[in-house]
Amino acid sequence: MSLRGAFTVRRPPRGRGRLAWVSALAMGIPLIAGQLTGRLDLGLTATLGAVTAIYYPRSSWRYRARALPVVAVGSAAAGAVGAMAGGNPWRTAVAVAAVAFVATALFAALLAPPPGAVPIVVACAVATQFPPGAANIGTRAGLTLAGAAFAYFLTMICARRDQAGPSRHAVAEALEALATLAGTWGTKRTEMARHDAEREVRRAEVIVARDRPGGPLAAIAARLRRVFTRIVDYATLTGRPPPASVPGRLRDYAAGVLSGRYDPARRSWALGWGRAPPAQPGAVGEVALATAWAGAAARANVLVDHLDTSGHPRRRAWVSALTTRVGQLAHHDRPVADRGQERTSWAWHRLAVTIADLACPTGVRAVAPIIAPTRDLLADGLRLRSPAWPWATRCGVATAAAALFAIAAGIDRPYWAPVAAATVLEVRTARVAGQRTLQHAAGTVLGALATFALLTVPFPVWSLIVVAMVLQAAIELLGPANGGFGALLVMPLTMLVAQVSGPGESAEALVVSRFVDTLLGLVVGLVASLVLWPRVAARRLPDALADCVGATGVLLANLLTEARTGSTPPALRPVLTSERLPRRTGQDHRRARRDRRRGAARHHVEARLEWLSEMHVEADNEPGETARATWPTVVAARRLGYVVLLEPLGLRDALPATAASPDGIRLLFGQLAAGIRGDGPAPPREPAQLPPFPPLRREFAALVDSAPSSDSAPSPDTHDLGRSGTSGAWRE
Template sequence: MTSEPRRLPVPSPAGPSRIGAVFGVARPRGRLRIALVCAIAFTVPLSVGELAGKPQAGLLATFGAFAAAYFPDATVAVRARALPVIGVGLAASAAIGVAAAGASWTIAVGISAVAAFATLLVRAFDVPAPGAYPFVLSCAVATQLPQDVERIGERAALTMAGAGFAWLLTICASLPDRRGPARRAAATALTSLATMLEAIGTPAYDSARHNAAQAVRHLRTVLGEGSGQGQGGQTLSAVAFGARHVFDAAVAYPTMTREPVPRALPETLRELAAGIQAGAGAIGADPAGQDQDRHDLPGVGTASSRARAGLWAAVAELAHPPPDRPTVPSLPPARAEWGRRLGRGSLAWPLAARAGLAGLVAAALAIAAGADHPYWAPAAAATVVQGTTVRAAGRRSLQRAAGTAVGVLVALGILSVQLPAWWLIAMIAVLEVGAQILMAANYALSTVLITPLALILVEFARPGTPPAELAAPRLLDTLLGCAVGLAVVLLLWPHAAERRLPGALADSLVATGDLLVLRLAATGEGAADAGGAPGVAGARERLEMAIARLTALHADAEDEQLRGTRAADLLWPAVVATRRLGYLVLADPAGLRGPPPAGPAAVRAAFQARADEITGHPVAGGDPMSALPAFTPLRTEFAALAEAVRTARSAGALPPPGQLS
């Protein structure tokens, strides 16, 4: 009989990212389609404007073409809904740029306001790259157009027309691959689950478990966005249900046994992932045929054997779903999360303030230095502060400065030849394709191409301007903006993520307690009051999002300090224990739902007390541990959390404890 497993040791934190990563080059994959779409979205409006004899009108429409670069990996349904919103934002940014074009100080204020507002929304709603920069660039280039306030509506309409064309082009290009996002998400989820199984019992398990949880949740998100049907009539919704079942069984497994996972299980998951990626559906090899011993488990009836059999069954049902296979329910709405994204404790606010202040200071310094068109400096500063931490901003400033320096030379070579407009349009297409492909490889490399692209667009706004008058200010203002942006990140709220980390720990604990109470009530007399299955589904969603937010915030906090002891490292054991508690309750292993000694309300109070202890709020007396169900893994992690909190507080990483009033 297998003895009860001990608690795994706390793994080492990932640690801060390295500034040297600025020189790393990744292999860009799957970017050709989006690169071609973006190139066409840029060049068609410019071509139409040139044919009509109104190149500036074509330039305004081109501002809307930036919308084609957003959400390249999302489903058709998501892009159909999101890109019009991006288009409206780009049109508003261009309109602000046109309105601000009268004087240097209005240009500074206009660009800074766009940078702050765009950063706020992009960060709050997790908008992927290119993030806030296209909005800032649209505003900056629009300031170079002749000021005509009476035609702002017309010019905004032209940008919206360009965004509408980009939307139509993007949707048409996405239709042939409309099932691709779901297939790729399913393959990623199964591969992540295989990695998680292989990591059981090793220091890499915590990280692999979190990655698998996020991959399974992403699959459910993609399916909820309207990409659920795979080839051959197979529904990937059943795969998502099976993947979540495998995840729950994989979390329960190490709580009951020390045995390693049989190699056949991760191999089966990888085979399934390869088949789904290739469009072959969910049918794969039967793990039972690869390990006949699973039917002859020692100690039948023990917790260890039940955990192993449950994991085998979960993988087997995923490989060969029954005829009446269930489908995964769509993710329930988490309205509280929308409020939290822009709530008082959201990290989006200090980041937006940084972007606005950096843009304003950079523009003011450029004006003081005598720049005739001080728009590149605030644009560069706003770009640098898109890096949320000191290290990220440092990498971005180095990449931006180096890429711009080389890109200016490229731009001088192109513009000094005095090419006809049609050749410039063709050059824009080539540069856009290259920039989009290199964006996934290295930001500095993409900036080498983005710089001449932006300068050629300015040439359409101010035709006939000598190349040196375009290129030299761009380089000097960019260097100024990079320096200002980095200084702002160093000086303003440099520990914004670290200070929000205790609150994220408390939120995760409260969400864990809420879900545990609902599960306990669902098996007792309080099932009706607990809200039934919908209540459990909503609580599970809130807990998954809280854990994801906690993990991302800790990664940011690790990157915020250049030297010395980081509070993020001191809080890491508490983060590990909190995540383990959360995933344990999410998995709902056998034995967890034992009757609590003092009832479900006392369980909620125990988790709330630990959360209050972390945030420094007054805590009532008593032993929270005594209120928990008699499930050893749960109590073990709860005790480890208490010890981690005491250690972190004694080291000064947590606020002092409050006094009971």
């Protein structure tokens, strides 16, 4: 456990201020309505549904419109379960544990972002403490659902003023990740920078596909993957990172996207009138640099990228011939220096024109990514070997134990013990759970002192409601920066709500009960993370590796099938502009089906790469050395996956010369996956079935060498990953 990590303060994500005030209004307005009607207890019940406002803050407007009602129903159901179990200690413990188990399993299976299952557990635990005579169970569930519906409509109305906001933030973050990739190539951060860039590009494509913005913003999103490919191509062909102007130019685009420069229809959310001001160019936007980029783009337009427009058949034929000529630069009668210079010039022209034309609204066709349906996510996330089951079981057992310990200790309001235990277990691994425990313990101690001072002053009810709203806004704003801030602010908030719902109680008794309750739950949660299934991710890391290798083999087999049937890869096909859209034919429909299959296989590889990285991060925070021992295998699997995902020209040219059939490729990668799992021997380092493409063969050999079941000694040239910036030292 790192003490430094426990007290690190991070910058809150963009757009957190709006979420904070929406959350405060979603909680405060039901309290105000309850006070005005003389039924403050009913207003307090409705606030249990206010948690709906804090879910999926970075997702698209349309996705939130579909996902938040499910969260609303879940919070209402949790409140109803808690209301039915109230009054009996054993029923309370079982109810909170059941809600924690189900919510943790579902959120883990759906790969949902924070806050996860904790607010749902809060709704259930608080509902167990309502007095029996306040209202019947049906009325409480209806009030919770009404509060959730109010939070939903408030969230949607506030977000509708700027529907393209999630797209802008996602595209800007993808551009920042691409700039980091270009700036760190050849260093020890290369491997993670490449993976982060691929992940952010994929996320931007999904959010833009759901938001469907138009104009230059959509054009930038459609070209993100091409920029990623051009950066990797340049570094691969030249053996050095792109010029220093590339990261600066990409960050200039990112600043313009955030300011609304490429989204003219954007309205100011604060005023509701006018357009966003244009971004001021930074140091990378000086006249000399802009002139250099314009010149590079002009030369590159003559060379390559008019593949992106229909028409110009002679130019496309000339570019194709030039591509073949450049691919033959290794001819023995060419000087080595000239060959390297032409390769560098060719790669730079391709990269320069792609970035220079990034915001051009024509000449690009946005291809919608494959987005897995919810039922497929659930089926995959709830499979027998999924880590969701041990995570959910651990959270259920810990919350039940915390509730029973608090009840046995005679605490008047024992519902915060299971909530504190669920908060610790939200992070899933022992190291981060220890950091979370320290954060919340320190925040609780400071919050108890602040609460005692606050409750000694006899505030009127209206003042308490206003202070509670301000505290709720501060929690949502500062909570992501450090968990200690959230614990410090939650303490007075809960005490104020308790004082509003039950006036006349002793402030000292409330604070002491809440303090002991929380510390007990933190201790139980920490012990559970250390004792119950502490190596969940480490034991499933071989499965994640094998799944990633198998998905890569399926994609390579699909590419081989296309190469032998004569279908043209999308990268060599002219992209249609919005001005010329010919009528679709039967061949177009068959091509669309092939593209769909290719997209599904690509999505499968991307998803497996993302899951592999997540499992490795989780395993790195668990006890033992599994993550460190498997890091070379993780690096090799990711590098192999990216080689096939990028579909470089050399790979496409080598596919027709492949000795094996598509089924043979699947069997070869299946054998390697079985070797990684330990279910059989690994294949040879240099199998004859692979396409004669040196980078692919090199990465395959590196993966075989690093596989746990491999008996061969690692080759110095394939395991010297430090030269390409992917050594194990990166993790330090």
